[in-house]
Each structure stands twice: as C-alpha cells, then as structure tokens.
Amino acid sequence: MNQDLEKQLKEVIVESLMLEDVKPEEIVSEDALFGDGLGLDSIDALELAIAVDKKFGVRIKADDEDTRKVFASVKSLASYLAGELAKEQAAVSPPSRST
Numbered sequence: 001m002n003q004d005l006e007k008q009l010k011e012v013i014v015e016s017l018m019l020e021d022v023k024p025e026e027i028v029s030e031d032a033l034f035g036d037g038l039g040l041d042s043i044d045a046l047e048l049a050i051a052v053d054k055k056f057g058v059r060i061k062a063d064d065e066d067t068r069k070v071f072a073s074v075k076s077l078a079s080y081l082a083g084e085l086a087k088e089q090a091a092v093s094p095p096s097r098s099t
Helices: 002-016 042-056 074-092
Strands: none
C-alpha cells in the first residue's frame, strides 16, 4: 500500500506545486523534499499540506512536533498517511463479532 501512496504523493507534489520540469517517476521516495533534495521551501510545504488534505482527507498540523519528520521525504509522508488512513478506517469499521 505504501508504494501506491508514494506514487500518488509524487503525482500530488508535481501537480499541486506545478513542478513543470519534474516528472513524478523522477522523484526518489527516500530523497529529502526540502533543502538539497527536491528543493521545496516552506510555502511549498503549506501548499503540499493542503493538497494532501484535499486528496486524502488527512490534515497535517503545522504545530505538531513531528511535522518535520513527516515531510522529510515521500517515503516518510506515505508512511504517516498510511497510519492515519488506517486509524480512520478502524474508526469507521464496526468491530467484528466472533460466533
């Protein structure tokens, strides 16, 4: 599931940040999103957080102490999203009954 999320995130990054000279498949999941990696900045982080919320329905709070870790790479962002989506799914799914 994380590989599918990584692929979707790469597409979201390219589309939402209008990275015309970058193709989703060129983004390495383990590379840094900021600084020496993809070279995103704080404005890009805000736009990406909004795009992630719209696409996946998961809010990433700017004041959360783990936000930097979450946005470290596509891989870390996909891992975070997978965990949050699993929590949402568990909250929605009724508990199974044993008979």
